[in-house]
Structures are given as C-alpha cells and as structure tokens.
Amino acid sequence: MTVSLTDDGMCFVCGKNNPIGLKLSFAWEGDDYVTYFTPQPEHQSYAGITHGGLVSTVLDEVMGRNMSSRGLPAVTARMEVRFRHSVPLGDPVRFAARIVRERGKVIDVEATATLTDGRVAAEATGRFLVQEGSLREETPTQPTASANSSK
Numbered sequence: 001m002t003v004s005l006t007d008d009g010m011c012f013v014c015g016k017n018n019p020i021g022l023k024l025s026f027a028w029e030g031d032d033y034v035t036y037f038t039p040q041p042e043h044q045s046y047a048g049i050t051h052g053g054l055v056s057t058v059l060d061e062v063m064g065r066n067m068s069s070r071g072l073p074a075v076t077a078r079m080e081v082r083f084r085h086s087v088p089l090g091d092p093v094r095f096a097a098r099i100v101r102e103r104g105k106v107i108d109v110e111a112t113a114t115l116t117d118g119r120v121a122a123e124a125t126g127r128f129l130v131q132e133g134s135l136r137e138e139t140p141t142q143p144t145a146s147a148n149s150s151k
C-alpha cells in the first residue's frame, strides 16, 4: 500500500516554516546529495557531543531527500547507523547520500556524516519505499557550510 506524500514546509530538518526546525538546505555534489549541519549546544547529548539521534535524523533526511529531489517521494522502511566518532559542536558536518540499489519501489541508500578533519563520524544504510506524490524541488539550493548551520 502506498500513501500520498506532501510537503507543507514543516519538515523538522528541511521545512522553512518549522519554527524549531533545523532549516537545512540540500544540493547535489556530483553523485552525492549533500547538506551541511553545524550542531549547536541545544543539539547535544553529553557535554560537547552532538546527540546521536539527531545525527541519525539528518542521515535519514539526506537519504530520503536524495529520492524526493528526483521526483521519487519515499518513506524510510528501515535504517541502521554506525557511530564511529563523536560529533563535536560548532563545526560543520557534511552529510552525503547516494543510491546503492533500486528495485522497483524499493530503494537502498547509504549515507555518511563527515567531520571537518575528514573522518567519517557516522555511516548509515537505509531502505526506502517509493510512495505517491510530487516533492521535486523547484529551485535546488546550493548548500555551504556557513549557510547550513541551524543558527
């Protein structure tokens, strides 16, 4: 069964109308679909460390939007995250997603969260199920490290 997905601008990660959202922007860099997020103190778990659930949230988003930006609105069916290094606050983190396998409406995606020193702090695999609806971006924006912090 599929559902019809719509964008009302309230997505926690990308929605421009969500007053407490991250308001991140996304763009293609070659084969990677990318966003940059600079964690702030309100995004932490232990002191000075970004909450892993929030890292997972942005990984989920960059994978899902990889498809919606190409006119394939999809929901996350399953997702696994490996946290390799803690993500500090205050520095931009590069989140990138790429397609691994497409089989009908079932699409497998992988994503990484990379620190400014080049270390991959977290990596995710996800399975997405394509649904109905049209979420293609009208004017894709170019993300920059400074333009994509939550402040």
Ligand SMILES: CCCCCCCCCC(=O)SCCNC(=O)CCNC(=O)[C@H](O)C(C)(C)COP(=O)(O)OP(=O)(O)OC[C@H]1O[C@@H](n2cnc3c(N)ncnc32)[C@H](O)[C@@H]1OP(=O)(O)O
Pocket (backbone or CB within 6 Å): 001, 002, 006, 007, 008, 009, 011, 014, 060, 061, 062, 063, 064, 065, 068, 074, 075, 076, 077, 078, 106, 127, 129, 135
């Ligand atoms: C505004 C723009 C915002 C863009 C944001 C994008 C990023 C955000 C993404 C999200 O947060 S989406 C919200 C969180 N996810 C959900 O709410 C999804 C809830 N679950 C469902 O709606 C359904 O369970 C689902 C669509 C995933 C599956 O529906 P069906 O049960 O009808 O699927 P179907 O039975 O047709 O199965 C198709 C294939 O997928 C497989 N599959 C189904 N559910 C699965 C699952 N949960 N895990 C793994 N595989 C699954 C299933 O085995 C099968 O594989 P095979 O073809 O190999 O047999």
